[in-house]
Amino acid sequence: MRKTKELAFSYGFLMPSLALTLVLGIYPIAWAMRYMFYDYKGYGKQTFIGLDNFARVMRDGEFWHAVSNTFVYAGGKLALSIPFALLLAVVLNRGLRGRQILRAVFFLPTIVSTAVMAVVFFAIFNAYNGVLNQFLLKYKLIGGAVDWLGADHAMMTVVLVSVWGAVGNYMLLFIAGLQNIPADVYESASLDGANKLQQFRYVTVPMLGPVMQMIVMLAIINALKGYESIMVLTDGGPIGKTNVMFLYVYKLFFPTAGTGAASQIQEIGYGSAVAFVTAIIVGLITLLYYFGSKRMNRYA
Amino acid sequence: MRLVWKAALWAFLLIAAFLTLFPILVTILGSFKTNAELTAGATILPSSWQLRNYAEAWRQAKFSTYTLNSLFVSAASTVGILLVSSMAAYVVDRMAFPGKRLYVGMQAFTMFVAIGAVVLRPQFELMIRLHLHDSLWGVVLILISAHASAFFILYSFMSGIPKELDEAALIDGCSRGRTFMRIVVPLLTPGLGVCALFAFRGAWNEYLLPFVFTLSKPELQTLTVGLASLKYGISAASQTHLMMAGACLSIVPMLAVYLFANKSFMQMTAGSLKG
Numbered sequence: 001m002r003k004t005k006e007l008a009f010s011y012g013f014l015m016p017s018l019a020l021t022l023v024l025g026i027y028p029i030a031w032a033m034r035y036m037f038y039d040y041k042g043y044g045k046q047t048f049i050g051l052d053n054f055a056r057v058m059r060d061g062e063f064w065h066a067v068s069n070t071f072v073y074a075g076g077k078l079a080l081s082i083p084f085a086l087l088l089a090v091v092l093n094r095g096l097r098g099r100q101i102l103r104a105v106f107f108l109p110t111i112v113s114t115a116v117m118a119v120v121f122f123a124i125f126n127a128y129n130g131v132l133n134q135f136l137l138k139y140k141l142i143g144g145a146v147d148w149l150g151a152d153h154a155m156m157t158v159v160l161v162s163v164w165g166a167v168g169n170y171m172l173l174f175i176a177g178l179q180n181i182p183a184d185v186y187e188s189a190s191l192d193g194a195n196k197l198q199q200f201r202y203v204t205v206p207m208l209g210p211v212m213q214m215i216v217m218l219a220i221i222n223a224l225k226g227y228e229s230i231m232v233l234t235d236g237g238p239i240g241k242t243n244v245m246f247l248y249v250y251k252l253f254f255p256t257a258g259t260g261a262a263s264q265i266q267e268i269g270y271g272s273a274v275a276f277v278t279a280i281i282v283g284l285i286t287l288l289y290y291f292g293s294k295r296m297n298r299y300a
Numbered sequence: 301m302r303l304v305w306k307a308a309l310w311a312f313l314l315i316a317a318f319l320t321l322f323p324i325l326v327t328i329l330g331s332f333k334t335n336a337e338l339t340a341g342a343t344i345l346p347s348s349w350q351l352r353n354y355a356e357a358w359r360q361a362k363f364s365t366y367t368l369n370s371l372f373v374s375a376a377s378t379v380g381i382l383l384v385s386s387m388a389a390y391v392v393d394r395m396a397f398p399g400k401r402l403y404v405g406m407q408a409f410t411m412f413v414a415i416g417a418v419v420l421r422p423q424f425e426l427m428i429r430l431h432l433h434d435s436l437w438g439v440v441l442i443l444i445s446a447h448a449s450a451f452f453i454l455y456s457f458m459s460g461i462p463k464e465l466d467e468a469a470l471i472d473g474c475s476r477g478r479t480f481m482r483i484v485v486p487l488l489t490p491g492l493g494v495c496a497l498f499a500f501r502g503a504w505n506e507y508l509l510p511f512v513f514t515l516s517k518p519e520l521q522t523l524t525v526g527l528a529s530l531k532y533g534i535s536a537a538s539q540t541h542l543m544m545a546g547a548c549l550s551i552v553p554m555l556a557v558y559l560f561a562n563k564s565f566m567q568m569t570a571g572s573l574k575g
Contacts, residue, residue: 009476010397017388017447018403023426024445025410028419088316091309104562105317108324111558111565113505115524116550119531120327123540129339131326138342164323169569176570225414228507232528250417254512268421275418282414 036273042266053273063274065240066248067281069155073230073244074223076159081166082219088167089174090200103175107168114165118232121161125149125233151238158230158242165229166222170215177211178204213293220289224282249275327551330544338540350541357545365519366526367549373436373443373510373522374503380444381499382492389454390480394463407448420512427513436520439513443503450495453568457491458484494568497561504554523550 036053040046057063088106092099109117124131125148136142148157181204189199227247230236236243236251252271330338331353332346341347357363392400427438461484469479485492507524514520521529527546530539558565 006395006476007397010391010395013387013391013480014397014403016384017451020384020441020445020447021406021410024423024442026406027426028422029413029415031422032415032418084316091313102313102317103566104558106320107562107566107569108555108558109320110569111501111554112324112551113507113524113554115507115528116505116547117323119527119543120323120547122531123330123338123543124323124326129537129540131330131338131342134340134342164320168320172566172569221414225416227416232507232531246416249415250508253417253421272418275415279413279415 032272032275034272035269036276038269040269042268046269049269053270054277056270057273057277060274062240062243063245063248063277066236066243066245069240069242070224070244070246072155073159073162073242074220076155077162077166077223078216078219080159080163081170082216084163085167085170086174088171089178090204092171093175093178103172106171109165109167110169114229115232117165118161118229121157121229122149122233125157149234149238151241154234154238154242158233161229161233162223162226166219170219173215173218174208174211177208177215180211181207213290216293217286217289221282221286224285245274245278245281249278324551324555327544327547331541331548333541333544335538335541338544339537353541353545354549357542357549361530361539361542361546362518362526363523363546363549366521366523366546369436369510369520370504370522370524370550373439373506374500376437376440377443377503378496378499380440381447381450382495384444385447385450385495386454386485386488386492387480388451389458390484393455393458394466407451410446411448411452417508417512420509424513433513434517436510436513439510442509443506447499450499453495453498454488454491457488461487494564497557497564498568500557501554504550 035046037048037050038046039049039052092103092106096102122130127133127145127147127150130148132148133142133145137145147153185203185207186199189203194202225246227244227250230242230244231247231250234242236247249271252267252274255266329344329346332349332351333341333343333353334348334350337343337347388403391397392404423442424433424438427433427441430438432438432441465487466479466483469483470476474482505524506522507528510520510522511525511528514522514525518526518529523546527543527550530536530543530546533539536543
């Protein structure tokens with residue numbers, strides 16, 4: 001009797017969470033996994049077409065262009081934000097006066113909205129009346145207005161904007177990892193005559209290994225997934241130069257939303273298939289990194 | 301030599317700090333400039349402080365509506381997330397029941413599997429069927445449904461509260477539900493506090509979800525959505541000052557919270573590494 005009551009209580013308390021997760025978290029994934037086998041444009045008839053959508057993904061040049069853009073974007077973001085975050089973390093880990101304030105400053109970008117900051121960055125990088133060009137022209141650092149969001153520079157600009165938003169987060173994670181390295185390891189290293197640089201190479205790097213592996217993995221997933229800021233800043237343009245794969249998926253589902261003058265039709269079935277392939281790509285890269293870095297750790 | 305190193309280090313730190321703060325400063329200072337000064341002036345401080353930008357944004361550009369909508373969505377979803385995930389964390393930590401591991405696995409799954417914007421479409425269809433697409437309750441429910449990280453944070457806090465306390469209450473004849481409300485929740489306050497910060501920040505800054513749900517309903521748009529739509533508008537070039545004022549309305553409240561709670565924000569982020 002008591003047992004039944006306890007069980008009823010447990011399931012009762014779990015119910016709101018369970019129901020919401022099943023209905024709004026799991027069901028939409030199952031929904032997409034059904035439609036990826038269908039030809040469905042959002043209205044009208046739905047036709048089962050087996051694996052045709054996946055054959056189309058393989059032939060879809062625009063999608064693979066977006067995939068290669070994603071790699072450039074994610075690669076640039078990681079190459080800049082991880083070393084920079086590690087450097088800041090090492091400097092602000094201990095000793096330095098004012099480190100608490102500096103940590104708070106560097107972490108600040110993570111608390112403001114990506115979309116709102118993308119609007120602000122648009123006002124900064126905009127070619128015709130952007131804040132950056134105004135100052136560069138005023139002090140004669142450039143000859144004419146530079147189109148930071150034009151075809152030549154747009155990718156660099158969206159990468160820099162994403163780095164701005166990411167560094168503080170990874171800095172903090174690195175600091176947390178550094179705090180777990182016992183101070184006496186450094187003490188004995190310096191007693192043995194190791195200088196700061198050697199301490200970094202032979203104490204910090206190897207002892208940070210596992211934490212580093214986790215942070216980089218998190219950073220990879222985030223870099224591959226992010227598209228909100230690109231969507232507001234450039235909408236994937238100009239001429240698809242900053243189109244990333246998750247933005248491509250988004251546009252198949254919501255073709256008219258946003259700036260896009262694109263009168264493209266909604267592609268529910270095909271979009272689901274593209275989303276599935278995209279998720280697989282992210283999963284594969286994550287796994288590849290996980291096993292690759294595990295080997296590296298062993299030899300570090 | 302030591303001095304040179306130190307000077308170089310500080311130069312690096314100050315430049316990095318300046319670059320970090322620059323966009324925020326552009327926003328705050330820009331919100332007090334005229335549109336002409338913003339788009340051509342190349343000034344740092346406003347030459348005259350235009351408080352009317354805020355009045356204009358608040359009234360004409362409907363930022364009063366956006367702010368209220370943002371407040372509602374953020375407050376309602378924060379309360380919901382705390383309630384739903386603390387109840388779940390309580391039974392998962394304290395009770396034995398079949399399916400527990402499956403539930404925990406499912407929460408972890410929703411945290412790691414991301415298929416992008418695809419999920420918005422079935423979510424929207426569901427809300428139409430529930431007649432919730434004409435209000436912000438649909439957005440709120442979807443935000444609440446993404447409570448996996450709050451659940452895991454509270455779960456770890458829960459295991460730090462001694463079981464003996466609620467056992468004593470139970471022996472004294474207190475029901476499970478009352479024990480939860482009277483004994484466990486008060487002790488869980490620190491955990492609930494950081495979860496609230498995170499949930500509120502997430503909802504306040506959320507863009508895509510409210511954007512897709514309010515495409516044809518400007519009166520339901522939140523700050524992020526309303527602001528981005530200014531950028532897309534045809535008169536965008538003449539409204540940069542309004543964009544900056546609107547951006548401030550979104551940023552400044554979060555900055556104020558951050559000023560007092562930055563330790564909690566940073567602790568939690570660092571804590572997620574161990575979890």
